[in-house]
Amino acid sequence: MLSGKKILVGVTGSIAAYKAILLVRLLIKAGAEVKVIMTPSAKDFVSPLTFSTLSKNEVLIDLFNETSWANHVNLGRWADVMLIAPLSCNTLAKMANGFCDNLLLAIYLSATCPVIVAPAMDEDMWHHPSTKLNIDKIRSFGNNIIPVDNGELASGLFGDGRMAEPAQIMQYLHNFFFESNELAGKKVLITAGPTHEAIDPVRFISNHSSGKMGVSIAEEFAGRGADVTLILGPSDIDVSKNIHTVKVTSAQEMYDACMNNFSKIDITVMAAAVADYMPQNFSLKKIKKTENVFTLSLKKTNDILKQLGEQKNKDQIIVGFALETNNEKENALSKLEKKNIDLIVLNSLNDEGAGFGTDTNKIAIFDKHGNEFHFEKKSKKLVAKDIVNTIIQYKNV
Ligand code: CTP
Numbered sequence: 001m002l003s004g005k006k007i008l009v010g011v012t013g014s015i016a017a018y019k020a021i022l023l024v025r026l027l028i029k030a031g032a033e034v035k036v037i038m039t040p041s042a043k044d045f046v047s048p049l050t051f052s053t054l055s056k057n058e059v060l061i062d063l064f065n066e067t068s069w070a071n072h073v074n075l076g077r078w079a080d081v082m083l084i085a086p087l088s089c090n091t092l093a094k095m096a097n098g099f100c101d102n103l104l105l106a107i108y109l110s111a112t113c114p115v116i117v118a119p120a121m122d123e124d125m126w127h128h129p130s131t132k133l134n135i136d137k138i139r140s141f142g143n144n145i146i147p148v149d150n151g152e153l154a155s156g157l158f159g160d161g162r163m164a165e166p167a168q169i170m171q172y173l174h175n176f177f178f179e180s181n182e183l184a185g186k187k188v189l190i191t192a193g194p195t196h197e198a199i200d201p202v203r204f205i206s207n208h209s210s211g212k213m214g215v216s217i218a219e220e221f222a223g224r225g226a227d228v229t230l231i232l233g234p235s236d237i238d239v240s241k242n243i244h245t246v247k248v249t250s251a252q253e254m255y256d257a258c259m260n261n262f263s264k265i266d267i268t269v270m271a272a273a274v275a276d277y278m279p280q281n282f283s284l285k286k287i288k289k290t291e292n293v294f295t296l297s298l299k300k301t302n303d304i305l306k307q308l309g310e311q312k313n314k315d316q317i318i319v320g321f322a323l324e325t326n327n328e329k330e331n332a333l334s335k336l337e338k339k340n341i342d343l344i345v346l347n348s349l350n351d352e353g354a355g356f357g358t359d360t361n362k363i364a365i366f367d368k369h370g371n372e373f374h375f376e377k378k379s380k381k382l383v384a385k386d387i388v389n390t391i392i393q394y395k396n397v
Helices: 017-029 040-044 048-055 066-078 089-097 103-110 123-127 129-140 166-178 212-223 251-262 304-311 328-338 380-396
Strands: 006-011 033-038 081-087 115-119 149-152 158-162 187-192 197-200 203-205 227-232 244-247 267-270 277-279 298-300 317-324 343-348 363-367 372-374
Touching: 006 017, 006 048, 006 066, 006 103, 017 033, 017 048, 017 081, 017 166, 033 040, 033 048, 033 066, 033 103, 066 103, 081 089, 081 103, 081 166, 089 103, 089 115, 089 129, 115 166, 123 129, 123 158, 187 212, 187 251, 197 277, 203 277, 212 227, 212 267, 212 380, 227 251, 251 304, 267 304, 267 380, 304 317, 317 328, 317 380, 328 343, 328 363, 343 380, 363 380
Parallel strands: 006 033, 006 081, 081 115, 187 227, 187 267, 227 244, 267 317, 317 343
Antiparallel strands: 149 158, 197 203, 277 298, 343 363, 363 372
16 A cells, blocks of 8 residues: 555654654555664664664764765665654754754654654653744744554553554555545645736736646645646646646636636635736737836736625635735735735745745744744745645634
8 A cells, every 4th residue: 555655764762663663664564665764762662673674774873984984874765655653742942943963863853854753652741832942943844744553552641642553654654645525525726837918919028927826736736636726827847637727827817717617716826927917908010129227007907806705605715825025024914915915825925935937935823813933945846735735724723
């Protein structure tokens, strides 16, 4: 079921480390390729030999060792997923604060793959405010948290904090890779790309949007079983066949396509960089360069997001985007309110690797209840996951 998936299992110093043995066995049985890294204190609970025998790979522990030093970058790139199970309270705190005093943390910090953690601790530790803060913090970095179980703990007490059982972790991984159908039956409308506002038959006004962010969001929703309609401005990006794609050129065409679809939609994400202005007059003939100074009059396009916000019913969720260069949060919040939408995704052009044209993005999301979520710079595919997860979380509030 996980055939060919490359899984980097991180084992930390927790009594639940014994469950990681069964987990590695299940992963191998499911066809995954597994490499194990342990923190030095994990060795006090289980033997590296057990993991190397099961995974048929060397187990790495030391940060400063000739082979493992270079490996910390390679391993995070090799893996399809890094799975830290069990995640101890100590490693959690270090992850939340960027510590790098062992190989596992060095790999975590340099990993480009998604990271999933299965925390394990005693109930009181689990409920301590600092643990809650650390969990929220690593979640905001884009890490995926497998919920803890309730049951008998190593202390003999009963309560929350048990690491999820290996079989549950396997299920989580399966859902993670092959996507659950959690959004089956939901109708989602996404806009993406720039728009072209024609001046004459050969010229237009536009912007640098590539459409990558919006298409990644559409793919992410479709992967979770949603019925996705993508209204795509001029863009070369290939879109999966299971996404109903409507190609448009101008802001007016995007507006018409959105209006035609909106009434039956549950979730709308306006990721398109719609032109705010269009030429007041379109010249049927190519404009000749007869004038020394040429003045073009522009008029406002329809603000699609604002109009959808005015029409939306209480069950519909609308998400807008704000690309800002200054007073970022203030401007984003003002758009959230003025356009009567539920969430706004902010990218700041001041952040390197954010915004147009790049393969990465760095976002913050604000919702209308005053919550805010900040994320690290990551690939647009992973940013799309964060956006979809935040929308799902918002919907369940
Ligand atoms: N948007 C839209 N229709 C437009 C313009 C923008 O639906 N005609 C949407 C975008 O898809 C995005 C959000 O509105 O989700 C961006 O808000 P907007 O106020 O247009 O931002 P800016 O264009 O940056 O506006 P300003 O120059 O005022 O900051």
